[in-house]
Amino acid sequence: MERRLTAIVAADVVGYSRLMGADETGTLAALKSHHTELIEPRITEHRGRIVKLTGDGLLAEFPSVVNAVACAAEIQRGMRQRNDSVPQDRWLEFRIGVHLGDVIVEGGDLFGDGVNVAARLEGIAKPGGIAVSGSVRDHVGARLNLSFEDMGEQTLKNIEKAVRVYNILLDPSSAHPEHAATPMPTQERQRRSIAVLPFTNMSGDPEQEYFSDGMTEDIITDLSKISGLHVVDRNTVFTCKGKSLTVQHAARELGVQFVLEGSVRKAGSRVRIAAQLVEGHTGDHLWAERYDRDLTDIFAIQDEITDAIVQQLKVKLLPKEKAAIAQAPTENIEAYTYYLRGRQFSHEWSKSYLLLARRMFSKAVELDPHYARAYAGIANCDSALHAWHAAEVSLDGILEMSAKALALDPDLGEAHAAQGLALHQNGSHAEATTEFECALALDNNLYEANFYYARLLYTQGDFAAAAKLFERAAELRPDDYVSPVHLMTLYHALGRPADRRRWAQLGVERAERALDLHPENSGPAHRGALALAHMGEHDRAMDWAARAIAIDPDESLAHYNIACVYSLLGELDQAMDHLEKVIPHISSELVLWFKNDSDLDPIRAHPRYQKLFETQDKPREPSI
The missing domain is CATH 1.25.40.10 (Tetratricopeptide repeat domain)
Structure with a gap:
């Protein structure tokens, strides 16, 4: 067994799961390009070696601490330049941690506390930033054109002793005196980022999963109406469903500052909901609450959770946003439950499930005759049944049903998607295209709009455009x-x-x-x-x-x-x-x-x- 003192660099992509959820092929291609054109050449130039690649991350070692830090700084500066021509939501940013420590060498791999500390430093580094240990700071001194911001003693997970941590300021002009707190950038103060993890179904019945998923989606939708918040979309957070992730890990994977997690237990006419808002970096609980209520209070609970997040994150809520959040899709909780169940059944597309979904939507309409989403659901089921069993469903009735949904809520993406599907069935392709485009403009994360529009484009022979929309639909669900x-x-x-x-x-x-x-x-x-x-x-x-x-x-x-x-x-x-x-x-x-x-x-x-x-x-x- 060989031991040696070496400088270890650990790097990882910020929000990798979110990026992969949005564009798997593009993200992989971009990451490969960054590796071959920037990262690997810089490591070689500074006489380092890549120990291993870990999916979206890497571990490297350098015989010189100064070379390790210089290399990390060049990589981060290079990534800034490479991101300049890319939309901000598609930026690939790295967190980098650097530590000087004793390691064990076996078969070219590195083990020991030296490696673990570097990995923990990477985990607490800022997006696009570099966190280094005190030993690295002492060895580099004034040899590089960099400034160091003292972050104080940090307790790192599974590391016995606290570690003095410094944040490297790549632009010396932005340097703050050591021991001084760094003020949060204005944009970050105004626009906090949050992920709502899928609420856990605690009912003991897998068939109740639709209810906990529906509540998660509705909270995401409400928070997305707030301009001062960046909210991770449904398809990305649902990639975390069923995985054993710590809140800190989920925050890192999704590239957010805050995480909302919770559970739902539904039994008869009662519901128990537990929710907690957690700071993603530290894992500290900012707010937690448990609600034991009648099922009829479900929308009030959702509003209370949204209000708590707004207050805890000190987000400014505009009057229009407050009104939009307060507007419940229906006043009848039983209708809401039938709607959620129907939507789940409708995605199966077989005749028996479509008929079952239609009964669920019809029951929702019976309970609330003004429920626009349920009318859209009926229209979608009838369109699918018409397509495969043309004699069983009236096309005029489908158009009338989708028009009813639009009349009740002209700003409902689901209603426009339903109208688009009905017009497609009628052979009115130009009008259908207009409705699908409108649905996507209102909600580009709407599964039905992406899926139905893709089918229209397929029939017109526009395979490339259809593929793009089908890929989005597959990501969304x-x-x-x-x-x-x-x-x-x-x-x-x-x-x-x-x-x-x-x-x-x-x-x-x-x-x-x-x-x-x-x-x-x-x-x-x-x-x-x-x-x-x-x-x-x-x-x-x-x-x-x-x-x-x-x-x-x-x-x-x-x-x-x-x-x-x-x-x-x-x-x-x-x-x-x-x-x-x-x-x-x-x-x-x-x-x-x-x-x-x-x-x-x-x-x-x-x-x-x-x-x-x-x-x-x-x-x-x-x-x-």
Whole structure:
């Protein structure tokens, strides 16, 4: 075992999970570019070596402390320049910690307290900043054109003794006397950052998960209306769901100053909600409260939590923002509960679940005839049912239902998305595009707007634009197994095999989780079968397809996807058997979808295929 005294540099990306959630491919490409063009050359120039890469971070060692600090400073300055041409929400920023300490060397790797201290220093460094230990400060002295800000003795996690910590000021002109506190920048004072972690379902019933998730989403929505707060969006925070993360770790991963966490226990007409606001850097609790109330008080509780955050963070609330937050979506808590349940069911897209979702939305409307979101939900269910079972639902009724939602709340993104979907079903593509654009302008994090708009663009042959929106939809809902399957097919048509396989794998993973959760739903089975066919896994694809038909032998969407499975696997007659069960029952918009679907390319020359689609080119009823 070899020991040596060395300078250790630990670096990590700020808010890496948030960046990956927003743009996985772009973030990975940018990080690779920064490594090869900036970080690795600077480390080599200063005679250091990279000990290991840790996903979004690295560990390096230098024989010279002065070289280690100089290298860290050049990297941070270089990152500032490289971020200049990038929107602020896409900045890649590093935290860096530097320590001089004794380490153990084994097989090229480093271990021991020296490494641990460097890693802890990196964890408390400011975004884009460098935190160093007292031993580093003493050795560097005045050798570099840098200033050091004394942060005092710091107790670092799992480090026995307190460590004197200094923050490096890269711009000497901004130096403060050592031991002086650094004033918070004006922009940071005015715009605090917060993440609302998914509230934990403590009801003992997994079927109640929709309620705790719905409450989390509503608090995020309310906080997002406050201009003085930067709130991490839903899709990013929900990547933390189910993970054992400390609040400090979550704050670092999401790149925020504050974290709200909590739990929900719903039992009959009572609800118990616990919530706590935590300072992300220290883990200190700024505020905590427990509410034991009637379920009818749920909106009042949400308002109280929002008010507490505003007060604790000393955020200025404008009158318009206060009014927007106070406006509850419905006065009827039972209607709200039915709406949340319906929205969860509607994302499954199979006929049985759509009918179930529609009953939930209809019950919500019965309880509150002015509930715009519930009307939009009914319209969306009917649009999907119309697409796959054209004779069962009136298109005029769908347009009327979505118009009702818009009349009740003209600023509701869900209502505009529902109107867009109805117009798409009607073949009014230009008007549908206008509604989708409006929905995204009102709420670009709205799953339905991204998903439905992507489907429209697909039917128009704009595959690249459709792929972008499907990717956003997949990011917004980590349980969405439908978008990855669409993306797999799109990238197959675009001739991008690596992306095709990546999304196919994700589709299988998500479909498998969904099937475990709801084994009675055929949707994950037939979509998973299609993804497996794209991956060339013949036997598993056949098993999943058989399972889908066993679950629901009358589901048109299942027969269509299984037709695609057989088509991809070269079983053309079997593909036609399933396709012939679908075509007579669907809308003309779906026929247009089929004609763009590259999964059916292998059977397009089949005589039965040509004859089948000849009948679909004849005029249908004017409204469809």
